[in-house]
Amino acid sequence: MYQYDEYDTRIITARAQQFRGQVERRLSGEITEDEFKPLRLQNGLYMQLHAYILRIAVPYGLLSSKQIRMVAHIARTYDRGYAHLTTRQNFQYNWPKLEDVPKILDCLASVEMHAVQTSGNCVRNVTADHFAGIARDELEDPRPWAEIIRQWSTFHPEFAALPRKFKIAITGSVQNDRAAVRFHDIGVRLVQNEEGEVGFEVLAGGGLGRTPLIAEVVRSFLPKAELLGYLEAIMRVYNLFGRRDNKYKARIKILVSAVGIEEFRRLVEEEYKASMTPELLLPEEEIERVRRYFAPKSYRTFGDGGEAAHKQADEKWLSFQLSTERGFGNWVKNNTVQHRVPGYVAAVISVKVPHVPPGDLTDVQLDSVAELADRFSFGEAVVTHTQNLILPDVEVAALPELYQELVRLDLAPANYGKLTDVIACPGLDYCALANARSIPIALEIVERFEQVDYLNDLGDVSIKISGCINACGHHHVGNIGILGIDKKGVEFYQLQLGGSPGNDASVGKILGPALPQDEIVSAVAKVLDKYLGLRESAEETFLEAVRRVGLDPFKEAVYGGEKAAE
Amino acid sequence: MAKSEVRWIVTANFTADGAVAYRRPDGSWSRALGDAEMLAAEAEAAPLASQAAKLEQREVSDPYAIDMALGPDGLSPLTARERIRAFGPTVPIRRADGGRPSPDKLAR
Numbered sequence: 001m002y003q004y005d006e007y008d009t010r011i012i013t014a015r016a017q018q019f020r021g022q023v024e025r026r027l028s029g030e031i032t033e034d035e036f037k038p039l040r041l042q043n044g045l046y047m048q049l050h051a052y053i054l055r056i057a058v059p060y061g062l063l064s065s066k067q068i069r070m071v072a073h074i075a076r077t078y079d080r081g082y083a084h085l086t087t088r089q090n091f092q093y094n095w096p097k098l099e100d101v102p103k104i105l106d107c108l109a110s111v112e113m114h115a116v117q118t119s120g121n122c123v124r125n126v127t128a129d130h131f132a133g134i135a136r137d138e139l140e141d142p143r144p145w146a147e148i149i150r151q152w153s154t155f156h157p158e159f160a161a162l163p164r165k166f167k168i169a170i171t172g173s174v175q176n177d178r179a180a181v182r183f184h185d186i187g188v189r190l191v192q193n194e195e196g197e198v199g200f201e202v203l204a205g206g207g208l209g210r211t212p213l214i215a216e217v218v219r220s221f222l223p224k225a226e227l228l229g230y231l232e233a234i235m236r237v238y239n240l241f242g243r244r245d246n247k248y249k250a251r252i253k254i255l256v257s258a259v260g261i262e263e264f265r266r267l268v269e270e271e272y273k274a275s276m277t278p279e280l281l282l283p284e285e286e287i288e289r290v291r292r293y294f295a296p297k298s299y300r301t302f303g304d305g306g307e308a309a310h311k312q313a314d315e316k317w318l319s320f321q322l323s324t325e326r327g328f329g330n331w332v333k334n335n336t337v338q339h340r341v342p343g344y345v346a347a348v349i350s351v352k353v354p355h356v357p358p359g360d361l362t363d364v365q366l367d368s369v370a371e372l373a374d375r376f377s378f379g380e381a382v383v384t385h386t387q388n389l390i391l392p393d394v395e396v397a398a399l400p401e402l403y404q405e406l407v408r409l410d411l412a413p414a415n416y417g418k419l420t421d422v423i424a425c426p427g428l429d430y431c432a433l434a435n436a437r438s439i440p441i442a443l444e445i446v447e448r449f450e451q452v453d454y455l456n457d458l459g460d461v462s463i464k465i466s467g468c469i470n471a472c473g474h475h476h477v478g479n480i481g482i483l484g485i486d487k488k489g490v491e492f493y494q495l496q497l498g499g500s501p502g503n504d505a506s507v508g509k510i511l512g513p514a515l516p517q518d519e520i521v522s523a524v525a526k527v528l529d530k531y532l533g534l535r536e537s538a539e540e541t542f543l544e545a546v547r548r549v550g551l552d553p554f555k556e557a558v559y560g561g562e563k564a565a566e
Numbered sequence: 567m568a569k570s571e572v573r574w575i576v577t578a579n580f581t582a583d584g585a586v587a588y589r590r591p592d593g594s595w596s597r598a599l600g601d602a603e604m605l606a607a608e609a610e611a612a613p614l615a616s617q618a619a620k621l622e623q624r625e626v627s628d629p630y631a632i633d634m635a636l637g638p639d640g641l642s643p644l645t646a647r648e649r650i651r652a653f654g655p656t657v658p659i660r661r662a663d664g665g666r667p668s669p670d671k672l673a674r
């Protein structure tokens with residue numbers, strides 16, 4: 001993984017020192033909350049309902065075991081003994097004291113971490129496919145490019161005061177977009193042109209929030225060396241023409257939608273032509289320098305390394321799935337993913353456990369995960385935007401041992417990609433913007449549908465819950481989306497069906513009137529029962545079934561004939 | 567059942583740790599809703615919130631006036647938001663076993 005150079009270290013240390021002074025002035029009353037707010041937001045510090053929260057950047061989700069141990073140390077020393085995985089591959093602390101935040105930033109800086117640009121109207125932490133670097137369906141590892149984007153966008157002076165926040169995601173998989181690039185301000189896909197060259201498809205104008213829109217292609221093929229120059233052109237057009245009079249209309253998606261993709265593309269290309277000079281091309285040696293940090297690990301070669309050995313490794317993995325120890329078999333089947341290197345898999349550590357808020361990990365668990373990363377996965381782990389962790393490089397033969405360790409940590413639910421792998425924002429239990437709670441709904445779903453055989457029968461189906469229209473829980477792109485709304489101080493929940501964040505991107509459609517809290521999970525159960533009754537075969541996924549039959553049968557199931565006819 | 571009346575209070579967050587703050591009758595700040603000064607109307611509470619924003623911003627941040635129900639057991643919030651502010655998250659803050667490894671844990 002990338003290691004800080006002297007420049008990285010200097011700017012992160014300096015930023016921590018600068019924020020220490022700002023905090024001291026706030027605590028002494030020298031500056032007001034209004035003056036302090038933009039300063040703290042630049043350092044990921046929000047004021048929530050009953051505490052500050054501190055959001056920590058984990059660029060493209062990649063963490064070393066040393067960093068995980070530091071996250072645990074901070075949780076134990078300065079927070080309430082746990083940290084929370086966010087829906088943008090970051091960590092978050094829910095209870096830091098203001099006076100402790102500079103100390104936390106010092107701790108983070110000591111392991112090459114920070115909280116810079118995790119908030120505010122700037123380019124936020126860049127996200128990527130959580131299986132980057134190991135996926136079999138990957139054209140090329142996107143992480144070097146994510147790192148190049150991170151370095152370019154960190155403290156970029158021209159883009160420090162954008163009309164609104166700005167999110168960039170990148171994927172190297174042509175077939176399976178696991179980074180939801182079509183729902184980002186800029187989405188970058190590694191693609192191959194007709195001549196066989198690998199470059200980028202660049203999309204813009206996607207997003208969730210109160211106006212969910214799918215990004216459109218601005219440039220279908222961009223040579224690699226031109227990446228930053230082209231991103232700058234897009235950002236400059238947005239910075240010039242994006243609305244600043246209304247924060248709800250300020251994202252780039254509104255600009256793209258208002259002028260149309262053709263005109264937006266013309267503006268970008270014009271700006272690019274005017275501003276691009278050879279000096280702005282990425283030097284090949286710099287690309288190689290960054291790429292070296294992501295060189296393949298020292299994987300073991302199995303057998304003679306030939307086709308027979310590969311086949312044998314795959315067979316072992318398949319035999320584990322059929323293990324008579326069904327807990328283990330289900331976990332291997334659902335929570336491990338084939339690696340591009342034979343004999344290895346990526347193991348998903350599900351952080352969707354009954355009675356525990358999705359994505360919460362205690363300091364003890366974090367320390368243990370760091371140890372597992374060292375023992376089983378070259379000392380690295382990845383945070384997913386679905387609020388789980390991945391050990392990306394696990395030998396197939398080590399799976400029984402890893403599984404036993406995860407069982408002891410209560411981190412072995414076999415539910416990755418299944419119904420109970422719920423994404424939920426912090427909701428009204430923490431968030432000052434929320435209208436309704438998300439976590440209790442997620443917990444109820446996890447507890448009600450815990451039976452793994454039922455989950456396997458349902459197949460892949462996603463539930464995503466947001467406590468308000470800002471959509472941090474990505475409800476628009478859940479196969480089943482739940483949105484919390486406020487009706488005169490009382491929490492209600494709207495059900496949406498048919499969303500998808502992937503290559504087949506779609507925004508879910510509202511099923512009907514919002515339901516009270518005590519009815520929403522039962523409504524989900526009715527939707528699932530209806531799906532099981534109408535699917536054409538066990539192979540037809542929930543999403544495929546919704547797309548085939550439309551919403552009416554599900555409306556009927558949830559609301560009965562009267563409401564369904566409305 | 568006795569009908570509750572509406573009272574107005576001034577609330578904020580403590581600057582030091584972000585905890586919820588309620589303005590007492592003497593102008594100091596408490597962490598307990600029960601300590602809050604009860605005012606009959608928004609017109610009485612709003613100026614106190616504005617004053618706190620100007621004069622007490624070192625101790626508290628973002629003060630505002632909010633209505634509450636006054637019943638036989640004292641003040642109670644009228645909205646889910648204020649209820650959660652007053653009494654904390656409704657979900658476990660940290661799992662009771664601390665996530666410590668246990669040989670007894672069973673596979674799910």
